Amino acid sequence: MTEKKGLGEVLTAAPSDELRLPPGESELDAFMPSRRMTVNLGPSHPAMHGVTRAVVELEGEIIREMKLDIGFLHRGFEKSCENVTWTQCFPYTDRLNYVSSIMNNVGFALAVEKLCKLDVPERAKYLRVITSELHRICDHLTLVGAMGMELGAMTVFLYAVEARDIIWDRLSELCGARLTSNYARVGGVARDAPEGWVAKTAKTLDRVTGYVDEIDGLLARNRIFIDRTRGTGVVPREDAIELGFTGPCLRASGEPYDLRKAAPYLVYDRVDFDIPVGTNGDNFDRYLMRVEEMRQADRIIRQCFEQMEPGEIAVQDFRYVLPPKPLVYGTIEGLMAHFKIIMEGIQVPAGEAYSYTEAANGELGFYVVSDGGGRPYKLGLRAPGWPMLAALPFMTKDSLLSDLIPTFDSINMIGGEVEQ
Amino acid sequence: MSKVVIDALVERFPDAVYDAYVGVGGDDCAFVKKERIAEVCRFLKSDPGMLFDMAPYITAVDYLGQEPRFEVVYNLLSLKTNRRIRLRVKVPEQDAIVPSVTSVWRGADWFERYCFDMYGIRFSDHPDMRRLLMYDEFVGHPLRKDYPLKGRQPLVQEREVKDIYRGPGPATRD
Numbered sequence: 001m002t003e004k005k006g007l008g009e010v011l012t013a014a015p016s017d018e019l020r021l022p023p024g025e026s027e028l029d030a031f032m033p034s035r036r037m038t039v040n041l042g043p044s045h046p047a048m049h050g051v052t053r054a055v056v057e058l059e060g061e062i063i064r065e066m067k068l069d070i071g072f073l074h075r076g077f078e079k080s081c082e083n084v085t086w087t088q089c090f091p092y093t094d095r096l097n098y099v100s101s102i103m104n105n106v107g108f109a110l111a112v113e114k115l116c117k118l119d120v121p122e123r124a125k126y127l128r129v130i131t132s133e134l135h136r137i138c139d140h141l142t143l144v145g146a147m148g149m150e151l152g153a154m155t156v157f158l159y160a161v162e163a164r165d166i167i168w169d170r171l172s173e174l175c176g177a178r179l180t181s182n183y184a185r186v187g188g189v190a191r192d193a194p195e196g197w198v199a200k201t202a203k204t205l206d207r208v209t210g211y212v213d214e215i216d217g218l219l220a221r222n223r224i225f226i227d228r229t230r231g232t233g234v235v236p237r238e239d240a241i242e243l244g245f246t247g248p249c250l251r252a253s254g255e256p257y258d259l260r261k262a263a264p265y266l267v268y269d270r271v272d273f274d275i276p277v278g279t280n281g282d283n284f285d286r287y288l289m290r291v292e293e294m295r296q297a298d299r300i301i302r303q304c305f306e307q308m309e310p311g312e313i314a315v316q317d318f319r320y321v322l323p324p325k326p327l328v329y330g331t332i333e334g335l336m337a338h339f340k341i342i343m344e345g346i347q348v349p350a351g352e353a354y355s356y357t358e359a360a361n362g363e364l365g366f367y368v369v370s371d372g373g374g375r376p377y378k379l380g381l382r383a384p385g386w387p388m389l390a391a392l393p394f395m396t397k398d399s400l401l402s403d404l405i406p407t408f409d410s411i412n413m414i415g416g417e418v419e420q
Numbered sequence: 421m422s423k424v425v426i427d428a429l430v431e432r433f434p435d436a437v438y439d440a441y442v443g444v445g446g447d448d449c450a451f452v453k454k455e456r457i458a459e460v461c462r463f464l465k466s467d468p469g470m471l472f473d474m475a476p477y478i479t480a481v482d483y484l485g486q487e488p489r490f491e492v493v494y495n496l497l498s499l500k501t502n503r504r505i506r507l508r509v510k511v512p513e514q515d516a517i518v519p520s521v522t523s524v525w526r527g528a529d530w531f532e533r534y535c536f537d538m539y540g541i542r543f544s545d546h547p548d549m550r551r552l553l554m555y556d557e558f559v560g561h562p563l564r565k566d567y568p569l570k571g572r573q574p575l576v577q578e579r580e581v582k583d584i585y586r587g588p589g590p591a592t593r594d
Contacts, residue, residue: 070552070553071552071553071554074553074554076562078538078563079569083569114444115444241473241474242525242526242527243525243527244476244527244528245527257499263502351443352443352444353447354447354493354504354506355445356476365476365477365495367477367479367493367495378482380477380479380493382476382477382495386530387527387530390529390530391527419553420553
């Protein structure tokens with residue numbers, strides 16, 4: 001066989017006597033001269049959801065090298081937040097992971113509350129957990145649906161989107177928007193659940209569970225799906241840790257680390273749920289993690305429904321929370337508090353803190369620095385999908401180009417959060 | 421919580437780790453001298469009593485008006501002991517080069533590129549010190565506090581495209 005040369009170098013066709021087959025080998029084993037080819041994938045490519053550009057160095061159909069080029073969706077999240085009040089950051093956080101916006105709201109609210117040393121009322125905690133877990137189901141449904149669709153199972157996508165939509169219907173009854181919920185606030189949540197919402201949501205969850213079972217039935221024993229996902233995009237446990245994986249991708253590699261158990265926040269220490277852990281760290285395991293987490297999220301929500309009691313949904317401290325409208329229009333103190341919060345922003349004590357929550361794709365961290373004023377001095381975002389996307393060249397090295405698709409799906413790269 | 425870690429660290433590196441404190445919410449924090457950060461991180465990762473095997477988040481802050489101006493913040497996590505620690509490194513503007521920790525945790529790669537992209541802090545021994553989110557032709561570092569909020573930068577110079585169907589190249593090409 002002709003020796004392989006450096007990048008992009010054209011290999012000349014082997015002389016005819018070299019092409020003569022050794023005895024006992026079929027024609028199919030004959031060496032076919034090929035050269036490395038640089039192919040540009042994206043930024044807008046039907047199989048790459050989101051706008052990520054990958055320059056791949058191909059040898060036949062095998063990826064030898066990959067360089068990622070990101071930033072097409074960069075909107076200057078941190079810079080924007082540094083120039084608005086703390087409360088005005090919430091709509092920006094909606095647009096990070098736009099499939100599960102409430103988790104970002106909650107993550108940011110917890111970060112500011114950590115600096116303010118605020119403890120939110122019980123009901124607000126439960127509402128935060130319920131909505132977060134509902135959005136976790138949405139996020140995983142999106143991943144599973146998109147993964148199925150890109151591997152040729154369109155039906156799965158339709159079921160997943162239907163299930164996601166009925167959850168969004170419930171969430172829009174709660175916060176008025178399907179996608180950009182803007183639900184959490186510093187010190188609590190924006191609105192209480194309307195009457196009958198709990199029972200209605202429980203019914204919706206029954207339907208969603210049915211859809212999830214159906215999706216799982218369509219995929220988990222599907223020959224094509226298994227062939228394309230099992231053993232592809234493998235990340236061993238040690239590599240996953242060193243590369244900074246968190247969330248389902250880390251757990252699929254066999255490391256049972258979940259912030260909801262390791263550092264419980266809100267009411268996660270009061271509900272009973274399991275953490276699925278994979279063994280192989282391949283795309284199939286990452287898919288299984290998602291399906292199981294949806295079922296666990298369902299369990300968490302139902303327990304929260306039982307434990308939740310009526311009460312306040314925000315702290316009654318008008319330095320942090322807008323006073324109710326009768327107070328604003330009826331008393332001078334209420335009006336002043338309202339004016340101060342709107343015009344100057346919440347006065348967060350000077351200091352710095354790193355707060356982290358378990359979002360759908362892993363650790364969602366906010367590094368907040370306050371100079372004591374009404375605006376964040378620095379708001380650092382640790383996007384959950386970031387290390388996974390950074391590791392994509394490692395995950396797809398020396399694998400088939402077609403394996404890139406399930407791998408890219410299973411890390412669930414969301415442009416909004418990774419590219420900020 | 422992990423006072424043990426900070427104490428051990430100060431004891432091991434008395435001349436590199438200083439001003440250890442307990443931050444808001446009980447986080448353990450310490451300042452580390454810039455030149456020694458890679459060494460301290462390597463110790464934190466490999467020492468059997470520490471085992472900080474992951475660096476979940478590395479970022480930078482611009483304290484404009486203070487001296488030294490920049491700060492690089494390392495949030496570290498040990499999965500085995502479930503401890504967290506935050507190391508802060510002061511970086512002066514004139515000498516904004518920090519030893520890279522990519523050789524300790526491979527996952528630090530993009531975080532350091534991000535710091536370079538947004539704050540202009542360079543990391544020595546980094547394998548691929550390029551911009552991450554902005555394009556190469558971009559002028560300035562957007563997250564610096566003195567970077568203007570309003571204004572436009574010219575788009576990257578367009579290449580001449582003669583034939584829209586064939587892309588760049590001489591129009592006479594057949």
